[in-house]
Amino acid sequence: MTQQATERDAPYPELKKKHTAAHVGTPWSDHKPPASAPVWGVIQGYGNYWLLVSAVQLGVFDALQRLQPCRLGVICCELDVPERTGLFLMDGLVAIGMIEQYCDEYRLGDLAARYLTTDGPASMADLIAVAPGPLENWTDLANTFRHGTPSTPIENDAPAFYLPLVEATFPTILRAATRADLKIGYSRRRGTRLLDLGAGCGPWTAAVLSKDPEATSTVNDLPGVIGAAERTLRRLGVANRVTWLPGDFHEVAIESGAYDMVVLGHVIRTEGADGARHLISRAFDALKPEGRVVVADYFRDNTRKFNPFGVLMGVTMVAATRRGGTFTNGEVSEWIRDAGFHAIRLVEPIGFNQMYVAEKSG
Helix, strand or coil: CCHHHHCCCCCCHHHCCCCCHHHHCCCHHHCCCCCCHHHHHHHHHHHHHHHHHHHHHHCHHHHHHHHCCECHHHHHHHHCCCHHHHHHHHHHHHHCCCEEEECCEEEECHHHHHHCCCCCCCCCCCHHHHCCCCCHHHHCHHHHHHHCCCCCCHHHHHHHHHHHHHHHHHHHHHHHHHHHHHHHCHHHCCCCEEEEECCCCCHHHHHHHHHCCCCEEEEEECCCCHHHHHHHHHHCCCHHHEEEEECCCCCCCCCCCCEEEEEEECCHHHCHHHHHHHHHHHHHHHEEEEEEEEEEECCECCCCCCCHHHHHHHHHHHHHCCCCCCCEHHHHHHHHHHCCEEEEEEEEEECCEEEEEEEECC
C-alpha cells in the first residue's frame, strides 16, 4: 500500500473517536451523519423565490401559454432576453417544478396554467411578489426577533401595503369562500345579512351575494383600502346590495344583534391574541341568535410542528407586523367558545385555507 493511500482521510473522520465499537458497540463506520440536503434546500429557497418572481415579471408563463411548446430561441426572442441567461431562467423553472421541458421544448404544466398565468382560473401571479411583506424586514429579521418588532412594520402605512395584497389575494380567497358553501351551506339560508370585517376586496361578500340574490352585506375596511372592495364588487354586479363601513374594525360602530353571518377573513393573525379575542367578541355581539361567525386564517396545529405552513406564516407576520402571528387550533377554538359560541367546526375548503364556523345560541 502506498504512503498516499495510508494517509488518505477516511469518510467522516470526526466520528472515529466517538463511534468506535468500544464506545457504542458497533463499528464507527456504521454510523452515517444526516445529509446536508435540508440546509441546502433552505439556502436555495431564496434563489427559487426570486427566480419565480423574475419569471412573473418577465411574463414567462403568459408567453408560454401563447407559444407552447417552444424552443429556447423562440421564448427568449419573445421575452427579449439573451439566450445565455434565458437558458438558466427556463431550465431553473423546470428544476423547481414550475414548467415542463421535453426534447428541448418548454411548455406549461397544469400547475403553471392554473396558478401562474395572469388569467389562470386560480391565478397567484400578482400574489407572489407581495406575499412576503416588506422585503427589507427579512434582512433585519434577527433584530426583529431580538427587539420584538420590525424596523418598518406594515402598520406604519397600512393602506399602502394592504391595497396590492388584497387585490392579489382576491382570487384565492374567493375560491375558498365559494367552496366553503359546500361545507357550511350559507346559501341555504336565504336573505342573509352579512358583516364582512376587514373585507379587503370583498371575496366573501362576492361569494355570498352571488349565491343568494336576496343577501346583503356590510363591508368594512380601512378608508384607504375599502375603495378596492367597491371597485371589485361593482365590477361583479353586486355592489347595489352592499353598505360601506370604512374604519378600524376594532373601533367602528357595529349594530348589535343585526347580522346572520359575520366573517373575519384572514384578519386575526395581524392583531395579536388580545386583538383576535376582541374581534371574535365583536362578531358575537353583532350576530342575531343562531347567527354564525366564520374565522378564516392560517392556523398552527396544537403541537406547533405538523403544519409548517401555519408556523412559517407566523414568522412572516413577526417579520412584517408589530403584534402579529399565527395561532394554534386550540387557542382559536377556546376564544370562540369563551365568546359564547357553540357548534364549533373546522373546515378546509381549499388547501391551507382553514376556517372555524360557530353559532350563536338562539
